[in-house]
Amino acid sequence: MALTKAEMAEHLFEKLGMNKRDAKDLVEAFFEEVREALESGEQVKLSGFGNFDLRLKSERPGRNPKTGEDIPIKARRVVTFRPGQKLKSRVENTKPTE
């Protein structure tokens, strides 16, 4: 089973004894703060975990796969995640269970 926000809040309650309301709010606020930073064009660096970077993709030719019609894919900004060395070493010998 995948880790979700609900389980993360439950973990804060169990491990840190934080009340459930605060735990739920804090998990939500954590991801919202990262989204806000990225939305404003700011890189997010979480040491020990990884960096969220923004990359600009220029317009490129695309195609509607259903109709075969040519439609340009507009220039856009995308989020990329670069895992840190510590996280990479922790997972390199892991076998995914799902």
Add this chain to the structure above:
Amino acid sequence: MTKSELIERLADKARHVPSRDVELAIKEMLEQMAQTLQKGERIEIRGFGSFSLHYRAPRVGRNPKTGETVELDGKHVPHFKPGKELRERVNEDLIA
């Protein structure tokens, strides 16, 4: 934004939670996320994105200093796929 700046910003917003608790909570969340991937499980945060592991096949590499060839084993690397809300929000000012 670094981890400590993130902690400060959250502590400013969640004023009723002691900033020490905010710091512990953020560190605990990141550790739980890393452990989840280490166990080979996925992370799915709606509106943010999902983290999973991708396989990299074994290959023959080279030591850039000595030029010697080295056999590299197959391995897993963390992968992040941004969710719909995040994809849209980082693009708003470009579309508008």
